[in-house]
Amino acid sequence: MANKLENNIYCGPCESQHLTNIAELWCPNCTEGLCSTCLKYHNVSKSTRMHKTITIENLTTLPDFVRDIDYAYSNHSNVLDLYCSVHEKTCCMDCITIDHSECPGITSLVKVVQGVKESAFYHSIMKNIEDLTEYASKVQKNRNENADKLQQEKRFLVEKVKSKRREITSHLDKLEEDLLQQIDSTMTQESQQINEAVSNLQTKIDTLAEYKGQISSMIENATEVQTFLGLKEIDKKIVKEEENMSRMVVEPGMKETSVNMEFANEIGGLVEEIKLVGTLELNKVTTAMHYAGTKSQLAKSLSNIKSGIDNIKLSCINKFQIPFNFQGKKIFAVVLY
Template identity: 30%
Template structure:
């Protein structure tokens, strides 16, 4: 369990150390059993979405570290600037975005993000990348099989030719076999390098897809929004 989610945040404010069992997606706080019960009964928080802490911790560490606070001013990110494609706090607007016109409440901007075109585009990008790798890999594996079959065919032809020709062609046969093996070895090496690279890429895509599924299920909308921005760049 990570340090950021191991203890109940409410109890920590009371200088108590109690393990958190749930995570409030709206408050972005860990809750112990007692605080979770109180949280569910209070009028202001009874409609909040609380998930088991074990489920929340399935999110990658870089997503768990995402907060609603501005890194520069340590104030809550409330506004999104469409012009700069950037979330802003109150001080950011004054310092950097005072003349920007396309400012919108971040809560309004990320509303229904899971059904947004941008969300679907990122998911489609990952699926397309995975499918492309799969298709290329199958093609290279087919080429490797064809190369082996061609190698066997050529070997057979050379062996049959050797039977029909005189002994003075024995050295020619040996030279042809040696050349053939060298070429096959060279081409095998090239194809295996491609397959190895594709396997690494496949692993990366699988990791992104698993990460994306956990983010889609358990991350807050803000975490999801900021994660999408990061994934778009990486993919």
């Protein structure tokens, strides 16, 4: 492409004369810009008057790889006027001799590109683009639906985790309540037994103190006979009190009582053993939305072109038979190819 200075394209023929004139038009065949003066010679020259020029503005709308297409082969300096359908490359006569000598289907480039803008090749590419765009849009919609589905699944899973947590919490609360009630009931029962034992012991202490007072009164006020007989009577009562005390010491309220508690194995190892509340399972399935690609129509049509005498095949045009005995002569069947 012609040199650019400050985003301007300069006339190619003028540049070859060391002149700098801004190009007004562009010749895709010559791959250079043309000023108004050089355009006049370009339009009347035998080698270029059939070239179609375009405006510089239209040139800028072309893709870079299209603007950079050059019709001259740099290695051989020949015009690329042939096309190899095997390698799908443009070439010149020197290219064919060196690189494509055994390639069938070498075709004139002019013949290949003739009517290309309205050809089945053009419509095939446009159809492929439309099909691929439609397929990509369907897949895009499918992926968006999958993303929306994942958000719904996220909300469901989050609620499922919270629900399970509430279920576990509610169950633990119930177990806690039952255990606390059991602790309270046990402590109350044991305390009542101890309090009852304390009360019974206090009764005995009071009784013994009463016996002691009675003895003191007898010592001070009774005769010896009364004291002796009174002591004998109190002695009998003391024996009964000893017997009662012996029975009392084995009662539940007289035993040294303490309450301990051990958690169930599942609860005791809850923190150590339960490291996860749950696990996620990620399922990935290849989408069933397959795209059936198509082979280039140009490649298909050109691949059917064969060259060389070895590829010549006979085809039957007509077949008929003349009677064997005709005017006394023996005639054979004739087949035309």
